[in-house]
Amino acid sequence: MHSADAFEYDLAIIGGGLVGSLLTLALRQYRPDIVFAVVESGPHFGGEFLEAGVAAELPPALRELIDPLVVKAWPGCFVNYPGRSQHFADEILLLDPRQIHLEIVDHPGAPHCHAGSRVQAVAGKRIVHARGELAARLIVDANDTRIQSDLEIERVTRYRDFRLHHDLDLPVLADMSETAGDWAFLQLFPVDAERIVVEHFRHRAASNVRPETLATRVVIAPDAAASAANGEAPDLAAAHFLSLLQVAAELAAGFVELELRDEAELRAFFARQMREGRDRARRMFEFARHCRTAENGR
Numbered sequence: 587m588h589s590a591d592a593f594e595y596d597l598a599i600i601g602g603g604l605v606g607s608l609l610t611l612a613l614r615q616y617r618p619d620i621v622f623a624v625v626e627s628g629p630h631f632g633g634e635f636l637e638a639g640v641a642a643e644l645p646p647a648l649r650e651l652i653d654p655l656v657v658k659a660w661p662g663c664f665v666n667y668p669g670r671s672q673h674f675a676d677e678i679l680l681l682d683p684r685q686i687h688l689e690i691v692d693h694p695g696a697p698h699c700h701a702g703s704r705v706q707a708v709a710g711k712r713i714v715h716a717r718g719e720l721a722a723r724l725i726v727d728a729n730d731t732r733i734q735s736d737l738e739i740e741r742v743t744r745y746r747d748f749r750l751h752h753d754l755d756l757p758v759l760a761d762m763s764e765t766a767g768d769w770a771f772l773q774l775f776p777v778d779a780e781r782i783v784v785e786h787f788r789h790r791a792a793s794n795v796r797p798e799t800l801a802t803r804v805v806i807a808p809d810a811a812a813s814a815a816n817g818e819a820p821d822l823a824a825a826h827f828l829s830l831l832q833v834a835a836e837l838a839a840g841f842v843e844l845e846l847r848d849e850a851e852l853r854a855f856f857a858r859q860m861r862e863g864r865d866r867a868r869r870m871f872e873f874a875r876h877c878r879t880a881e882n883g884r
Contacts, residue, residue, distance in 0.1 A: 595623050595698075597846060598713055598722035600705055602626025603633035603730035605834040607686045611651045612838040614695060620846060623722065624690075625715050627704035632686030633730055636783050638757065638775050639831035641677040645839035652835065654689060657682040658777065665827075666761040667877050678757050680775060681831060724852060733837075734830065736860045737867050740788040741830075752782060760827050762874045771827075771874045789871035828866050833859075 599606045602624045658680040665672045707714040712721050754776040761772040769789040
């Protein structure tokens with residue numbers, strides 16, 4: 587696609603976190619016709635956090651790119667409801683941003699990947715960053731924080747190092763206990779015998795919307811709702827709990843299928859992906875709230 591004109595690149599990606607890094611790896615693998623650059627303000631690519639997701643929910647075309655990034659895998663997981671727990675046999679993968687960074691920089695295209703270079707201005711088709719400037723036909727904002735905000739998800743991650751050995755062998759994909767809040771849940775990933783990654787996810791929009799108003803916009807599976815109300819383990823798959831890894835992988839898989847010729851195509855693609863992601867996130871948080879409401883009503 588690249589031609590000798592005023593544009594140095596066909597595409598420029600602003601943000602080299604998880605989303606931007608998976609876009610980079612997918613473009614390298616499946617779109618060698620696209621000449622592109624990546625600008626990341628942080629000192630390394632891949633984001634700040636260990637990222638986990640349900641293996642079966644990742645696009646098959648991305649698995650060969652994601653597998654080298656996996657630092658730990660579990661053969662199952664738990665979902666905790668108030669007063670009970672359910673086991674799922676879904677494989678859970680954990681990615682390390684340090685491994686992602688190595689995959690990005692250990693490549694002939696690394697000179698076009700600028701880490702530690704904050705974007706100072708975007709003027710038309712030109713990007714001014716801390717180490718210089720570049721011109722691109724298309725510019726994509728792949729900032730992880732913005733993506734999560736568009737999904738209406740608020741995320742707090744904490745690394746907790748335990749002095750005593752814990753007995754958690756499998757991840758807890760969703761802990762919908764009272765302590766997590768009405769529109770929230772916790773995730774726990776046992777990295778090793780003395781370290782657990784604890785994630786707290788909240789629905790950003792719920793704090794500004796009355797529950798009865800939000801409930802009219804969100805529809806959860808009737809069977810799952812009825813099971814939760816009756817105190818039974820609901821007919822729910824682990825895949826119903828959305829992860830940033832899943833969102834990033836789906837974005838990357840769909841992105842490389844685009845013609846990548848004009849901004850309208852990109853805007854329509856990201857708008858559709860974010861709309862679908864918000865719908866899934868709302869259903870996820872609504873289910874968590876419904877489980878706690880049903881428990882309190884018994």
